[in-house]
Amino acid sequence: MDMRLEVIGIPVSDVEAAKAFYVEKVGFGLDHDVSPAPGMRVVQMTPPGSPCSVVIGEGMPLGEPGTTKGAQLVVEDVDTVRRRLAERGVEISEVQQLGPEGSPGSRFAFFTDPDGNGWSLQEMRRS
Numbered sequence: 001m002d003m004r005l006e007v008i009g010i011p012v013s014d015v016e017a018a019k020a021f022y023v024e025k026v027g028f029g030l031d032h033d034v035s036p037a038p039g040m041r042v043v044q045m046t047p048p049g050s051p052c053s054v055v056i057g058e059g060m061p062l063g064e065p066g067t068t069k070g071a072q073l074v075v076e077d078v079d080t081v082r083r084r085l086a087e088r089g090v091e092i093s094e095v096q097q098l099g100p101e102g103s104p105g106s107r108f109a110f111f112t113d114p115d116g117n118g119w120s121l122q123e124m125r126r127s
Contacts, residue, residue: 007044007053008071010117011062017114018056019043025088028054047073066116078123082109085121092121 012018022028028045031053035041040059047054050073056062075081078095085092092111099106107123 005052007055009055009060009062010068010071010113011065012056012113012115012117013065014114015041015043015056015058019045021090021113022054022056025090026085027088068117071117071119072122073119074122074124076123076125078107078109078121081121085111095123 010018019030019033022045023030026047028047031044031046033041033043037059041057042055042060043057044053044055046052073081082092082095090111093109095107095109097106098108105122105124109121110118111120112118
């Protein structure tokens, strides 16, 4: 039995501001921006190289804006990705070592979207 996580919902207060943040600053690809019913808008975006997309919008039960915490974007080189996001205007923490030096998956950088939804970059080097 396959169970693939392919879309997660992120609650936001301003769809246009969130869309601009994720697409223009963070670099997610815009999959679609549709209004399938009156009072409903669905904006789906995918991080580069990811099989899982993010959906924001209006008229969907996504929760209170800013309540998503702990979403992780796994990257090969956290220093490079962190620097590129900062250059694009994302306020992002310095890289932090959260485990023993040299442990796989122990280097992180953290940022939030305009509503305070929390994200992290986690470095996982593939050899």
